[in-house]
Amino acid sequence: MMLEALKSLFENNVISEDIKASIEEAWAAKITENRQEVTAELREEFAQKYDHDKSVMAEAVEKMVEDRLGAEITEFADDRTKLAEARAKYHVAMRENADLLKNFVVAQLGKEVSELHEDQKAMSTKFGKLEEFVVEALAKEIAEFHEDKKDLAETKVRLIREAKKHLDTVKEKFVKNGAKVVENTVAKTLTKEIGQLKEDIDSARKNDFGRKLFETFQEEYTNSYLNEKSETAKLLKVVEVKDKQLAEAKATVEKTTKLVESKDLEFKKAQDTAKRKEVISELTAPLSKEQKEIMSDLLESVQTDNIQKQFDKYLPSVIDGNTPEKKKATLTEAKEVTGNKEESNVRNGASNSATDNVVDIRRLAGLK
Numbered sequence: 001m002m003l004e005a006l007k008s009l010f011e012n013n014v015i016s017e018d019i020k021a022s023i024e025e026a027w028a029a030k031i032t033e034n035r036q037e038v039t040a041e042l043r044e045e046f047a048q049k050y051d052h053d054k055s056v057m058a059e060a061v062e063k064m065v066e067d068r069l070g071a072e073i074t075e076f077a078d079d080r081t082k083l084a085e086a087r088a089k090y091h092v093a094m095r096e097n098a099d100l101l102k103n104f105v106v107a108q109l110g111k112e113v114s115e116l117h118e119d120q121k122a123m124s125t126k127f128g129k130l131e132e133f134v135v136e137a138l139a140k141e142i143a144e145f146h147e148d149k150k151d152l153a154e155t156k157v158r159l160i161r162e163a164k165k166h167l168d169t170v171k172e173k174f175v176k177n178g179a180k181v182v183e184n185t186v187a188k189t190l191t192k193e194i195g196q197l198k199e200d201i202d203s204a205r206k207n208d209f210g211r212k213l214f215e216t217f218q219e220e221y222t223n224s225y226l227n228e229k230s231e232t233a234k235l236l237k238v239v240e241v242k243d244k245q246l247a248e249a250k251a252t253v254e255k256t257t258k259l260v261e262s263k264d265l266e267f268k269k270a271q272d273t274a275k276r277k278e279v280i281s282e283l284t285a286p287l288s289k290e291q292k293e294i295m296s297d298l299l300e301s302v303q304t305d306n307i308q309k310q311f312d313k314y315l316p317s318v319i320d321g322n323t324p325e326k327k328k329a330t331l332t333e334a335k336e337v338t339g340n341k342e343e344s345n346v347r348n349g350a351s352n353s354a355t356d357n358v359v360d361i362r363r364l365a366g367l368k
Contacts (some may be wrong), residue, residue: 154317160297276304283311291318 280299284292295311295318302310 150316153314154320157294157298157314157317160294164293164297272304276307279304279307283307287318294318 280296284295287295295314298314298318299307299310
């Protein structure tokens with residue numbers, strides 16, 4: 001009722017603002033005071049309730065702990081007694097079963113040792129077989145390596161033998177074809193050159209005649225108009241002669257020095273070549289002619305110090321090779337160009353005119 005009355009007063013603006021504020025302050029202070037009183041009463045009530053619950057809980061916990069702890073202690077004592085009995089029984093059982101355990105361990109150990117010995121014997125047997133296999137395989141590989149090495153040497157000898165045959169065939173064809181070409185070329189060139197030579201001889205005769213005329217005129221002119229008997233001219237001539245002799249002496253010394261160096265080099269090369277030929281001749285002396293040729297070709301690019309080693313390497317292949325007889329290349333006179341006067345009828349017929357020209361040139365030149 002009081003709240004409704006105050007509410008109606010506030011709504012109707014019956015009281016002033018100051019009174020209204022005073023009332024609100026008093027109202028708020030009263031509410032705060034009541035709230036504090038209620039809070040204090042509740043705190044006191046809760047504290048009393050907490051103390052009561054705490055004492056009740058402590059009694060209950062203490063009782064529960066005493067009950068459970070008594071049971072646990074009793075159970076622990078029983079377990080301890082049982083453990084002591086079990087330990088005593090274990091010691092008794094261990095004493096009884098020690099001999100059995102010992103016998104079992106000894107039996108198992110003996111069995112394992114026997115198996116170990118058997119494994120060692122089997123392993124030694126396998127190692128022996130493995131060693132035999134390795135030795136056999138290695139011997140087989142070494143034998144194959146020697147066979148391959150021997151086949152390589154034989155192949156090289158065979159290739160050189162076939163190359164010599166092919167070279168002889170090609171050489172024969174080349175000589176046949178080259179003889180024809182050279183014959184025609186020489187005939188044409190010789191005819192042309194002889195004609196040119198005849199013209200050159202005529203020109204040389206004319207030049208020689210003119211030179212003789214000039215020299216005669218020069219000598220006569222010098223004797224008539226130039227007097228070279230003065231002392232200065234004589235000294236100049238002497239100096240000129242000495243300079244010329246000195247230059248000739250220097251040239252001779254240089255030429256002699258170069259000649260000596262070249263002769264020393266040639267002597268060393270000749271000495272090495274002679275030694276190489278001597279060694280090869282001594283090694284290939286027991287061989288046949290064809291075997292000597294093949295062996296010489298094989299040793300051609302080998303150094304002098306390694307000739308003996310390479311000779312021993314290729315000797316079995318050269319001796320074992322079945323070498324057919326070589327066909328000697330037969331060259332006909334009509335296809336061989338040697339520069340001699342003895343030629344075939346074809347060449348003689350082609351060069352008769354050239355020979356006649358040479359005879360005429362020699363006769364015109366005053367040569368017999």
